[in-house]
Amino acid sequence: MSQEKHPGDDSTRQREDTPYYTNATGGWGSLKGVGRILADQRPTMGAFRTLMRQNKPGGHMCTSCAWTKPKHPHPFEFCENGAKATVWDLTRSRCGPDFFAEHSVTELRELSDHELEKAGRLTHPMRYDAATDRYVETTWDEAFQDIGARLRTLDPKTTVFYTSGRASLEASYLFALFARLYGHNNLPDSSNMCHETTSVALKKFIGVSVGTCVLDDFDHCDMIIFMGQNTGSNSPRFLHTLKSARDRGCKIVTFNPIRERGLVKFVSPQNPVQMTVTPATTISDLYLQVKPGGDVAALVGVCKRVIEQDERSGGTVIDHDFIGSHTTGFQDFMARMKQTPWDRIEQTSGLRREDLETVGDMYCKAEKTIGIYGMGLTQHVKGWLNLGMYISLLLLRGNIGRQGAGISPVRGHSNVQGQRTVGITEKPKLVPNNKLRELFGFEPPMEEGRNTTALVEGLLDGSVKGLISLGGNLARSIPDRERAEPCWGKLDLNVQVATKLNRSHLFPGRHSWLLPCLVRAEEDRQTTGPQAVSMEDSLSMVHGSLGKRKPASPQLKSEIAIIAGIAKATLPPKPQVKWDEWTGDYALIRDLIEATYPDKFKDFNDRLYTPGGFHRGNKARERIWQTDSGKAEFTAPDTLSALGNEAPGDQMTLVTLRSNDQFNTTVYGFADRLRGLNGRDILLINPEEMARLDLTEGQVVTLECAIEDGHERVVRGLRILGYDLPDGCVAAYYPEVNPLVPVHYRDELSHTPAYKGVPVRIRAEGGAVEMRAAE
Incomplete structure (x- = not known):
C-alpha cells in the first residue's frame, strides 16, 4: 500500500521519498519561470507594455486560461x-517563406512540438x-479563391x-x-475534449x-471543495x-490523485512582504488523494455523513425547505x-472513512460552500x-442559487466557454435558428453535426473530406492520434489558421493551406480603425x-478577415x-450577437469595457431550473466508479x-517545476x-492500452x-500519451475523451536511464 495518511496527520505534507517541489507555488519561482521564457523568446519591448495592460479594463485579455478578470486588478x-503565453506570441522569431524553403514537411515532422513553435x-x-x-x-486572394472553389x-x-x-x-x-x-x-471545438461534460x-x-x-x-463562502483541478x-x-x-x-478541501503544489502552499508574487518575510x-x-475514477465514491461518502448528521440533529443540517421547493429525486438519492x-466506498475511492466523515462534518458546519472542479471530473x-x-452534495444544503455558494468549473482556454455561447455547437437545438432565419434570410441546417470524437471517427472511416481549423493543434490533441495520423493526408481540403507552426500543419491533405493570423495582443486595424x-x-x-502591438508581419490578417475572405469566395x-x-467594423458583429442572443x-457594445x-x-x-423536470435534479448513482x-x-x-x-499542446519547456520533475518521457507510479x-x-517501458478492440x-x-x-x-504527459486513448473511450453523454481514466498495462523494454530532478 502507498504511504497512509490519517485524519490527525498533515494531509498536505509531501511524500519525502519521491520528488516534489519544495517551495511554495508563486513567489520567486514564478518570476524565474517568466524570466527564462523572456530570455528564450527575446520578445519586443512592447511585450512588457502588453503585460502591464493584460487582463485590465480596456486592455488586452490573456490568451491563456479562462479564469476571470477582477474589477479592481492587481498592478501585475x-x-x-x-506571461509565457503573451511572450510566446510576441517573440522576435519569424517562420516565413525562407524557413519553409529550407525544410520539407517530412523533415519538420522530426522536430518536437517545442522546436516547431520556437521557429517563431x-x-x-x-x-x-x-x-x-x-x-x-x-x-x-489566391488562397481564398482556391479554398472557396474547393x-x-x-x-x-x-x-x-x-x-x-x-x-x-x-470570430466564433x-x-x-x-x-x-x-x-x-x-462545428466541434476544444471544449469537446475537456468540458463538454460540463455543458x-x-x-x-x-x-x-x-x-x-x-x-x-x-468573498462570502465559508468552504471551497476542489475536485480534479490543478490551479497552480x-x-x-x-x-x-x-x-x-x-x-x-x-476552509478548503481538495480531492485529487496527485498532490499538486499550488493547492498546498502559495506565496503571492504581488506581495513583496510575503515573498521575503x-x-x-x-x-x-x-488534501485527499482519491483514486482515479473514485470521485463518485468519495462524494457518496461525504453525502452519507451529511445525512447521518442531519438525522442526529433532528433535520437541521439538510435544507429540507429548499429541497422540497426546488428539487426532484431526493428520496431515491437518500435510499441509494x-x-x-x-x-465499497473506501475500496473504490482509495480513501478512509474517517477522512470522508471529516469532510462531511466540515461541510455541515459551513453556511456557504462552492464546489470547484476541472478535467479530473x-x-x-x-x-x-x-x-x-x-x-447532489451541493443541493443537500441549498448551495446553489445564493451568494457565496454554487458550482464552478474552471475552464481551460480563454474563450472556450464563450464560443459555445455564440453558436459553436454541433447541436441545432442549442441554436436560436429562428433568429438566424430572420436576420440572414436562409434556412439553417437542422441535422446534428459532428463533435470532435465524431470528427476523428470521420477521419478513420473516410467520411470527412474537408477541414477548416480556426487555430489549435487538432492532430496532436485528439484521442487515437496515431491511428488518425495517416488519415489527414487523405483529406481533399485541409485549411489551418494559425499563429505558429505546430504538428497539425505537418499532415497536409491533397489541397492544404497554412494561413497566419494576428494574436490578440496585436493591433487589429480595419477600415474603420x-x-x-x-x-x-x-x-x-x-x-x-x-491589442496594441505592431503585427509580426504586414501580411497577417485577423481571424475575422480570414473567415470572411473564405466565406465570400465560397458562398453566393x-x-x-x-x-x-x-x-x-467589429461593433457590427457584436450588434448581430446581441440581436441573436x-x-x-x-x-x-456599450458594456464592452x-x-x-x-x-x-x-x-x-x-x-x-430549465431542466426537463423544471427542478434541480438529485442523482442516485448506479455505480461508485x-x-x-x-x-x-x-x-x-x-x-x-x-x-x-505547458498550456494545452503548447510546450514552453521540458521541466515541470511545480512537481519537481524534469523531462516529458516519464511514467509516474508510487x-x-x-x-x-x-x-x-x-x-x-512501453505503456499499452488494455482495451481490446482489434x-x-x-x-x-x-x-x-x-x-x-x-x-x-x-500518470504521464498529455499529449504524448494520447495514442493510448481510443476514440470510443469517452463520457457516455458528452463524448468527452476519458483522458483521466485509461486502463493500461506496463511492459518492460530495457535498462535503466538516470533520472534528473527539475531545477
Whole structure:
C-alpha cells in the first residue's frame, strides 16, 4: 500500500521519498519561470507594455486560461503561464517563406512540438506543394479563391469547421454563421475534449451549461471543495482569490490523485512582504488523494455523513425547505446513499472513512460552500455521474442559487466557454435558428453535426473530406492520434489558421493551406480603425480586448478577415450577409450577437469595457431550473466508479497530465517545476506499486492500452519514476500519451475523451536511464 495518511496527520505534507517541489507555488519561482521564457523568446519591448495592460479594463485579455478578470486588478494582473503565453506570441522569431524553403514537411515532422513553435510567428499565407513536399508562399486572394472553389466541390456535410479556445466571440459567431450558410452543423471545438461534460451534465441537472458562481461569491463562502483541478499550473491567478478566502478563514478541501503544489502552499508574487518575510499561505486544510475514477465514491461518502448528521440533529443540517421547493429525486438519492456500504466506498475511492466523515462534518458546519472542479471530473466514461453527485452534495444544503455558494468549473482556454455561447455547437437545438432565419434570410441546417470524437471517427472511416481549423493543434490533441495520423493526408481540403507552426500543419491533405493570423495582443486595424474583440471567462463574464502591438508581419490578417475572405469566395452573395462591412467594423458583429442572443448580450457594445466584465446571466443562479423536470435534479448513482471498467491486477489506470511549463499542446519547456520533475518521457507510479510490478527506477517501458478492440495502442520509451500517487494509478504527459486513448473511450453523454481514466498495462523494454530532478 502507498504511504497512509490519517485524519490527525498533515494531509498536505509531501511524500519525502519521491520528488516534489519544495517551495511554495508563486513567489520567486514564478518570476524565474517568466524570466527564462523572456530570455528564450527575446520578445519586443512592447511585450512588457502588453503585460502591464493584460487582463485590465480596456486592455488586452490573456490568451491563456479562462479564469476571470477582477474589477479592481492587481498592478501585475498576469500569472506565470499568462506571461509565457503573451511572450510566446510576441517573440522576435519569424517562420516565413525562407524557413519553409529550407525544410520539407517530412523533415519538420522530426522536430518536437517545442522546436516547431520556437521557429517563431508565421508571416505569410502558404500553400502546400506535394511535388516538393514544402509549403510555398501564396497570396491571400489566391488562397481564398482556391479554398472557396474547393469547398464548392465538396458536400458540405463532409466538411468540418473546428475552433480552438482562443478565437474571439466575434470570430466564433461568424465562423458558426459561415458553417450554417454553407450547409452543416459540423462545428466541434476544444471544449469537446475537456468540458463538454460540463455543458451536458450541468444542463441535465440544474438547467444551465455553465457554472453558477461569480467572483464576488468567493468573498462570502465559508468552504471551497476542489475536485480534479490543478490551479497552480492551469489558472494561477485563481490562487490570489483562494489566498484571500483562506486569510478570512474559509476552509478548503481538495480531492485529487496527485498532490499538486499550488493547492498546498502559495506565496503571492504581488506581495513583496510575503515573498521575503511572512510565511507561505497554506491553501488546503485537507488534501485527499482519491483514486482515479473514485470521485463518485468519495462524494457518496461525504453525502452519507451529511445525512447521518442531519438525522442526529433532528433535520437541521439538510435544507429540507429548499429541497422540497426546488428539487426532484431526493428520496431515491437518500435510499441509494443509505444502501451503499462504507467498505465499497473506501475500496473504490482509495480513501478512509474517517477522512470522508471529516469532510462531511466540515461541510455541515459551513453556511456557504462552492464546489470547484476541472478535467479530473469531466474526462471520464462516467464524468457526467461525477458532476451529478457533486451537484447532489451541493443541493443537500441549498448551495446553489445564493451568494457565496454554487458550482464552478474552471475552464481551460480563454474563450472556450464563450464560443459555445455564440453558436459553436454541433447541436441545432442549442441554436436560436429562428433568429438566424430572420436576420440572414436562409434556412439553417437542422441535422446534428459532428463533435470532435465524431470528427476523428470521420477521419478513420473516410467520411470527412474537408477541414477548416480556426487555430489549435487538432492532430496532436485528439484521442487515437496515431491511428488518425495517416488519415489527414487523405483529406481533399485541409485549411489551418494559425499563429505558429505546430504538428497539425505537418499532415497536409491533397489541397492544404497554412494561413497566419494576428494574436490578440496585436493591433487589429480595419477600415474603420483599430478593432476590439471579446471573450467570455469561466464565470460567464464578458470582456473586451484591445491589442496594441505592431503585427509580426504586414501580411497577417485577423481571424475575422480570414473567415470572411473564405466565406465570400465560397458562398453566393446575399444582401443580408455583409462580410465586408463586418470585417471593417467589429461593433457590427457584436450588434448581430446581441440581436441573436438578446437575453445574454443586451447593450453589448456599450458594456464592452465594463470593469470586471459584464455577466451574461444564469438562470440556475436565480433558482430557475430549465431542466426537463423544471427542478434541480438529485442523482442516485448506479455505480461508485467513473471509470469505464474496473482494472484487474495486471492493469493500471492512466491519468494524463499537463506540466506548469505547458498550456494545452503548447510546450514552453521540458521541466515541470511545480512537481519537481524534469523531462516529458516519464511514467509516474508510487514506489510500492513499482515493487509489486517488479519495476525499477529509470527503467524504460512501453505503456499499452488494455482495451481490446482489434487495434494496438502503445507509447514506447517511457522512463519509470517513483512518485506520490494512489495505488493502481500511473500518470504521464498529455499529449504524448494520447495514442493510448481510443476514440470510443469517452463520457457516455458528452463524448468527452476519458483522458483521466485509461486502463493500461506496463511492459518492460530495457535498462535503466538516470533520472534528473527539475531545477
